[in-house]
Amino acid sequence: MRAFGLGLLVGLAAALVIAVAALLGVWWERKVAGRIQKRFGPQTTGPFGLLQTLADTLKLILKEDITPRAAQEGVFRMAPLLVFAPVAMSLAVVPFVAGWAPFDTAVGMLFFLAVPSVSVLGILMGSWASGNTYATIGGIRGAAQMVSYEVPRSLSVLSVVLLAGSIRPTAVLAAWRPWWLLLTAVGFVVYFVASIAEVNRGPFDLPEAESELVAGYFADYSGIRWSVFMMAEYGGMLAASLFGAAVFLGAARWLPGVLGLVSLAVVACALVTVMIWVKWTLPRMRPDQLMSLAWKVLTPMALVQLLLVGAVIPWLR
Amino acid sequence: MKIEELREHLCERHPDLCPLFSLEFGDGILVVDAEKLHDAASDLCDLGFDLLGWCTAVDRGTFFEMVYRLRSRTMQVGMFLKCQVPRESPSIASLTDLWPAANWHEREVYDLFGITFEGHPDLRRMFLPDDWPGHPLRKDYADDRMIRRPDYF
Amino acid sequence: MLEIENRETITCEDGRQAEELVLNVGPSHPSTHGVCRVIAHLDGEVVTKAEPVIGYLHRGIEKMAENRTYLQVIPLTDRLDYVGSMYANWAYCRALERLAGMLVPERGEYLRVITCELQRIASHMMSLGSTGADTGAFTLFVYAFDVRERVVELFERLCGSRLTYNFVRPGGVSRDMPDDGWTDDVRAFVKGLPKQLAEMDSLFFANVIAKGRLKGVGVLDPEKAVALGATGPVARGSGVDWDLRRDDAYSLYPRFEFDVPLGSNGDAYDRARVRLFECYESARILEQALDQIPDGAVVDETLPRLITPRVGEAYDHIESARGSLGVFLVSDGGPKPYRMKVRSPAFCNLSLLSELAPGHTLSDLIVILGSLDPVFGEVDR
Numbered sequence: 001m002r003a004f005g006l007g008l009l010v011g012l013a014a015a016l017v018i019a020v021a022a023l024l025g026v027w028w029e030r031k032v033a034g035r036i037q038k039r040f041g042p043q044t045t046g047p048f049g050l051l052q053t054l055a056d057t058l059k060l061i062l063k064e065d066i067t068p069r070a071a072q073e074g075v076f077r078m079a080p081l082l083v084f085a086p087v088a089m090s091l092a093v094v095p096f097v098a099g100w101a102p103f104d105t106a107v108g109m110l111f112f113l114a115v116p117s118v119s120v121l122g123i124l125m126g127s128w129a130s131g132n133t134y135a136t137i138g139g140i141r142g143a144a145q146m147v148s149y150e151v152p153r154s155l156s157v158l159s160v161v162l163l164a165g166s167i168r169p170t171a172v173l174a175a176w177r178p179w180w181l182l183l184t185a186v187g188f189v190v191y192f193v194a195s196i197a198e199v200n201r202g203p204f205d206l207p208e209a210e211s212e213l214v215a216g217y218f219a220d221y222s223g224i225r226w227s228v229f230m231m232a233e234y235g236g237m238l239a240a241s242l243f244g245a246a247v248f249l250g251a252a253r254w255l256p257g258v259l260g261l262v263s264l265a266v267v268a269c270a271l272v273t274v275m276i277w278v279k280w281t282l283p284r285m286r287p288d289q290l291m292s293l294a295w296k297v298l299t300p301m302a303l304v305q306l307l308l309v310g311a312v313i314p315w316l317r
Numbered sequence: 318m319k320i321e322e323l324r325e326h327l328c329e330r331h332p333d334l335c336p337l338f339s340l341e342f343g344d345g346i347l348v349v350d351a352e353k354l355h356d357a358a359s360d361l362c363d364l365g366f367d368l369l370g371w372c373t374a375v376d377r378g379t380f381f382e383m384v385y386r387l388r389s390r391t392m393q394v395g396m397f398l399k400c401q402v403p404r405e406s407p408s409i410a411s412l413t414d415l416w417p418a419a420n421w422h423e424r425e426v427y428d429l430f431g432i433t434f435e436g437h438p439d440l441r442r443m444f445l446p447d448d449w450p451g452h453p454l455r456k457d458y459a460d461d462r463m464i465r466r467p468d469y470f
Numbered sequence: 471m472l473e474i475e476n477r478e479t480i481t482c483e484d485g486r487q488a489e490e491l492v493l494n495v496g497p498s499h500p501s502t503h504g505v506c507r508v509i510a511h512l513d514g515e516v517v518t519k520a521e522p523v524i525g526y527l528h529r530g531i532e533k534m535a536e537n538r539t540y541l542q543v544i545p546l547t548d549r550l551d552y553v554g555s556m557y558a559n560w561a562y563c564r565a566l567e568r569l570a571g572m573l574v575p576e577r578g579e580y581l582r583v584i585t586c587e588l589q590r591i592a593s594h595m596m597s598l599g600s601t602g603a604d605t606g607a608f609t610l611f612v613y614a615f616d617v618r619e620r621v622v623e624l625f626e627r628l629c630g631s632r633l634t635y636n637f638v639r640p641g642g643v644s645r646d647m648p649d650d651g652w653t654d655d656v657r658a659f660v661k662g663l664p665k666q667l668a669e670m671d672s673l674f675f676a677n678v679i680a681k682g683r684l685k686g687v688g689v690l691d692p693e694k695a696v697a698l699g700a701t702g703p704v705a706r707g708s709g710v711d712w713d714l715r716r717d718d719a720y721s722l723y724p725r726f727e728f729d730v731p732l733g734s735n736g737d738a739y740d741r742a743r744v745r746l747f748e749c750y751e752s753a754r755i756l757e758q759a760l761d762q763i764p765d766g767a768v769v770d771e772t773l774p775r776l777i778t779p780r781v782g783e784a785y786d787h788i789e790s791a792r793g794s795l796g797v798f799l800v801s802d803g804g805p806k807p808y809r810m811k812v813r814s815p816a817f818c819n820l821s822l823l824s825e826l827a828p829g830h831t832l833s834d835l836i837v838i839l840g841s842l843d844p845v846f847g848e849v850d851r
Binding site for chain 2: 537696787
């Protein structure tokens with residue numbers, strides 16, 4: 001009973017964190033994108049346009065709840081939640097402060113890598129249940145993409161696990177040393193690129209390719225359902241950045257004690273900004289180019305990284 | 318190349334086409350009969366007119382006048398090829414085998430004038446829906462939605 | 471009958487029978503550059519057949535022209551290629567001047583050249599911006615529209631409107647340049663243009679992802695380009711060295727020094743590059759024109775308001791941003807044209823889509839459509 005209550009609390013907290021993160025993330029994205037495009041971004045709603053996302057959320061909440069006639073209702077409605085929930089769950093195993101994570105399991109690293117893959121199911125459900133060819137194409141592309149990019153992501157995280165000698169995130173954070181970056185720099189780059197692809201962002205947003213497939217798998221979602229997809233995307237960006245900053249860069253240990261949360265937050269925001277920067281600068285990759293990047297470039301890089309780390313391990317013990 | 322040089326060039330290569338060639342408003346015009354259109358066109362194609370700029374029709378009341386604009390890159394000159402198509406059964410040979418560019422232009426003429434082209438690979442209406450009654454660019458076309466503008470001059 | 475009901479059966483490698491997917495890239499789509507419907511037959515992600523269905527913007531401009539006086543037709547020509555109305559006006563006025571034997575004073579002709587070269591830059595920026603938007607590089611879109619916005623502002627100061635200008639008239643242009651420093655602003659714009667173009671070049675064309683999206687996509691053989699009637703950057707991207715400003719020089723172009731950029735591979739990358747480099751050349755022509763422009767009248771004042779040319783026909787063409795734009799006028803001696811035919815380059819270029827698309831993926835189909843640069847006002851008339 002106590003565990004259930006605690007779980008409920010953690011879940012609500014995670015959802016709240018993601019909601020706030022999405023709110024601020026959208027604002028920050030619009031500001032950064034504006035600056036890249038020689039313009040300012042939101043300015044008039046609230047100071048520096050901070051209330052813009054709130055205004056947009058209000059508009060989305062007040063929109064009519066449309067379910068297309070060709071859609072299968074139950075599956076259609078469940079899909080956004082199935083995309084959002086795993087992302088919120090994955091936030092629970094991130095070690096925010098040295099020695100503490102909201103859900104400190106012994107298999108935390110695996111949890112973080114495996115649970116967001118359930119979002120693939122949500123995407124497939126949403127695209128199929130929309131009853132719309134464009135959405136189905138987007139969903140199939142999305143599923144293929146997400147499954148492919150999990151391989152380099154997992155392999156790169158595995159190199160850190162080898163160095164730390166544990167799959168518990170708090171133990172990995174505790175064992176982190178600055179010189180690890182010399183060995184894991186390549187792995188971090190692979191992890192970062194693969195994470196961008198996992199959340200269907202930036203140059204890898206073909207499933208939701210706005211100019212080709214008119215928003216692909218969430219084409220038929222409007223109002224609050226669409227914003228749940230968006231929250232999942234921003235939440236995924238944030239979770240990947242937080243996890244990468246904690247595990248690869250050890251950012252939660254740069255400042256002592258609870259202040260580690262601040263340094264982690266700052267580094268994670270910097271990584272999210274890099275993701276935004278990459279999205280607005282680069283064009284979109286084609287599906288086959290995307291796949292060949294995952295399998296022919298990132299996976300070999302991650303394997304080489306793993307070999308490198310594996311070669312060093314005997315000297316560490 | 319000037320038009321006079323073109324006339325000489327044409328006359329020495331294809332003497333049968335020579336009398337049909339005239340010079341008007343600074344452009345060379347070859348007027349042929351509808352049956353001989355394809356032969357004349359292939360003669361011109363051999364002569365060096367490798368570009369079909371466009372083709373269209375003009376409703377002259379009792380007949381349609383097909384106008385083709387040809388251009389030669391090698392000789393740097395353009396000319397018109399014209400022929401008359403009777404109004405009652407407007408049908409003429411298609412030139413898509415000589416110049417593939419004619420494909421869409423002939424479809425447009427079919428759509429707007431109703432002239433059919435024999436030998437056209439895919440003769441369908443271009444702009445208007447398949448079930449549109451009539452052919453708008455004909456002079457006798459009338460439609461409920463047409464408005465006659467008053468003349469203010 | 472449209473092909474949507476006829477689905478071909480495809481035999482897969484393992485011997486099973488599958489049906490191809492017929493996808494309707496509908497008239498209302500963010501990437502079709504207007505209202506164009508493409509019926510794409512897909513085998514998985516590969517397009518086996520793509521057929522454009524046009525006519526959604528058919529307004530019957532050629533029919534309407536028969537019911538208006540020669541001067542009243544000019545606003546109609548604006549709305550043909552609405553991204554480049556200056557040239558549509560110019561092509562019509564040239565045909566009319568040829569028919570009626572009118573002459574244009576030199577200053578008027580210089581103004582026509584200046585505005586058309588500015589319009590060419592604006593039109594190419596629109597096309598490049600759309601190429602960026604199609605491939606997901608929205609920043610290129612904004613950068614290109616930044617340049618276009620300056621041109622459009624200059625036009626607003628010149629003739630009062632931003633998109634459909636009604637500026638080039640038979641016998642000259644409608645009004646002279648404004649006195650408020652317009653010429654200096656054009657010079658400043660032309661001076662700053664190469665830097666902005668270089669920025670766009672390094673942002674998009676040097677990018678490995680953009681190259682991956684555009685190179686090798688929609689390769690057009692030069693012989694096929696000529697046979698199918700392609701003109702403009704679409705043909706020049708394949709290496710067909712044909713530019714009306716140089717090869718069939720009209721107006722004052724013999725007085726200016728400029729090069730004609732050519733591509734070599736005939737893919738979407740080369741076509742887009744040709745458009746980018748044509749902007750550099752237009753800047754050169756603009757500088758020379760602004761230096762050479764004489765004083766004088768901008769329009770032949772002796773022309774009557776109601777133009778009644780002699781009986782006859784005339785055709786004249788110019789090099790627009792999309793290719794060779796021509797107008798064929800037939801006159802019966804009255805105040806209204808008997809027949810006006812517009813040879814629209816976008817119409818001819820669009821017919822290439824069904825040749826270029828097969829063998830590519832769906833994303834490439836959008837890129838190919840963008841690289842042909844159709845403007846549907848002109849395609850459908």
